[in-house]
Amino acid sequence: MRLFVLGLLLIQIIACSPNEAVSKAVFDESDFRQDIKILSSDKFEGRAPNTHGEKLTLQFLTHAFTEMGLKKPNGKDYLQAVPMISYTASNDQVIRLGDMNLRSGQDIMLNSRHDKERIDIEQAPLVFVGYGINAPEYHWNDYRDLDMKGKVALILVNDPGFAHPNSPLFDGKAMSYYGRWTYKFEEASRQGALGAIIIHQTQPAGYPWSVVSNSWNGPQQDLRPNKNDINNRILVEGWLNFDKAKQLFKQAGLPFQNLLDRASASEISLPLNMTASISFKNKVNYSNSYNVIATLPGTTQADEHIIFTAHWDHIGTDKQKSGDNIYNGAVDNASGTAGMLAIAREFVQLVKDNGHLARSLTFIATTGEEQGLLGSRYYVEHPIYPLSQTVAVFNLDSTNIYGPTTDYIIVGKGKSELEDYLVKNASLQQRHAISEAKPEVGGFFRSDHFSFVKKGIPAVFAGSGNHPIDEATAIKKAQMKKNVQGCYHNTCDEYREDWDLRGALEDLSIYFNAANELASNNDWPGFYKGTEFYSLRPAHPPVSD
Numbered sequence: 001m002r003l004f005v006l007g008l009l010l011i012q013i014i015a016c017s018p019n020e021a022v023s024k025a026v027f028d029e030s031d032f033r034q035d036i037k038i039l040s041s042d043k044f045e046g047r048a049p050n051t052h053g054e055k056l057t058l059q060f061l062t063h064a065f066t067e068m069g070l071k072k073p074n075g076k077d078y079l080q081a082v083p084m085i086s087y088t089a090s091n092d093q094v095i096r097l098g099d100m101n102l103r104s105g106q107d108i109m110l111n112s113r114h115d116k117e118r119i120d121i122e123q124a125p126l127v128f129v130g131y132g133i134n135a136p137e138y139h140w141n142d143y144r145d146l147d148m149k150g151k152v153a154l155i156l157v158n159d160p161g162f163a164h165p166n167s168p169l170f171d172g173k174a175m176s177y178y179g180r181w182t183y184k185f186e187e188a189s190r191q192g193a194l195g196a197i198i199i200h201q202t203q204p205a206g207y208p209w210s211v212v213s214n215s216w217n218g219p220q221q222d223l224r225p226n227k228n229d230i231n232n233r234i235l236v237e238g239w240l241n242f243d244k245a246k247q248l249f250k251q252a253g254l255p256f257q258n259l260l261d262r263a264s265a266s267e268i269s270l271p272l273n274m275t276a277s278i279s280f281k282n283k284v285n286y287s288n289s290y291n292v293i294a295t296l297p298g299t300t301q302a303d304e305h306i307i308f309t310a311h312w313d314h315i316g317t318d319k320q321k322s323g324d325n326i327y328n329g330a331v332d333n334a335s336g337t338a339g340m341l342a343i344a345r346e347f348v349q350l351v352k353d354n355g356h357l358a359r360s361l362t363f364i365a366t367t368g369e370e371q372g373l374l375g376s377r378y379y380v381e382h383p384i385y386p387l388s389q390t391v392a393v394f395n396l397d398s399t400n401i402y403g404p405t406t407d408y409i410i411v412g413k414g415k416s417e418l419e420d421y422l423v424k425n426a427s428l429q430q431r432h433a434i435s436e437a438k439p440e441v442g443g444f445f446r447s448d449h450f451s452f453v454k455k456g457i458p459a460v461f462a463g464s465g466n467h468p469i470d471e472a473t474a475i476k477k478a479q480m481k482k483n484v485q486g487c488y489h490n491t492c493d494e495y496r497e498d499w500d501l502r503g504a505l506e507d508l509s510i511y512f513n514a515a516n517e518l519a520s521n522n523d524w525p526g527f528y529k530g531t532e533f534y535s536l537r538p539a540h541p542p543v544s545d
Contacts, residue, residue, distance in 0.1 A: 025513070033338075045326060061341075090280050095110065110477070159179035160178070179204075211488060226405070289368060304391055311368075334399065343508055390457050415531050445504075454533075
């Protein structure tokens, strides 16, 4: 009889849903949905830093953390001031490349991150520098023997591996950090260039021209620079529409496709025997934006922190746009911020039910992600808690609105041991962990977790999946995809009642269970050998037999 009872108990455990077998977390879809709806409402005006929308967002997050009873890390409030500078280039720009007069917004997007009322460049030589990469470890330098002083660089987006996905060039199909647009402007600055313009192409960039024109329009925030940083930065930076780039090279008598092939095969620099003349007014404002930080203290290992991040900001309102001019950012990233709040609430309940967690959990709603990971970059340079005591980071950015999936995406899969916790908990939901479908667009470098990775802290950006759990979900997903096509960084990224958030809740459970396990042990995950971050915190050596 005893064996029979034990057998029944085992059958009941196996029959439980995977999440029930792992944890008692029950995420409230109504709360999750309502938080998204509020944060992405027109009232919040697109949540741009240094706007009324930011004030409303800070009030909302502060109220949520207060209601949960989470600790204020500085003892006074939940806010970490992030000193920012805002640059606004006038829309009335005079831009001439070679013999072409270009229209701001349609043909080209230019800004300056200098504290100057007017930007003027007169007949600066144009130089094509391929991918604009200087990477000694890859024996690659597009600037070799080139003096860029007083010149404007024209640069291809992504890196050579994109054109040769099956080759050993860089990281092959997956974008390396050298493919990021932020790196290209930084390297052009180090090379002493006067300006740098990236040639936009939709496939290697991973987004259409509309994303560039929307994101680069209006005020552009950055962290407040020191004098040396600003003096050494290029005067003008921006993007050139691909069709206009082809016309420019045709005028120079250079077959553009031939140049693309040459640039992807070997380092290249080529003066175009053309000049750039650029003139526009530039408005500069100094202000503070804010990260919102709250902590659930641990007990026996309270000085060791597991961090959750989600950026609260989006790109605000375009007052010069007729009709709907609010970039609500519902998926990106009201959904991620709401997801972080949901996880925080579940951990608060867990502690109430079970008494304690060994390690502390810290929740950071970051500012300025859309402007270049500003809030997370500032935090890692001015951490509330020592980075040496930061165990791991779980980042939420744009959660799944299309329903449950049989797979689970880990962006940049293969970087660190932290992923093992995700793989394990995904498998308990009968889901298999995979990398993203398009590693060539560099998703691993495009959200707040990467600021921590650069400091040697294992961080993950994961969720969603490509394969719906059943035919009905697949049909609904296909229709929803049509409805939101082109909405990334556009005014139609709005909350919709037909969102299927079951998949998002499953993803939140994976993060919750992974963090719960890590918060209750002594593990310090490291980066795998062969990654560019291995030396910063090496993975554990394999145990010998």
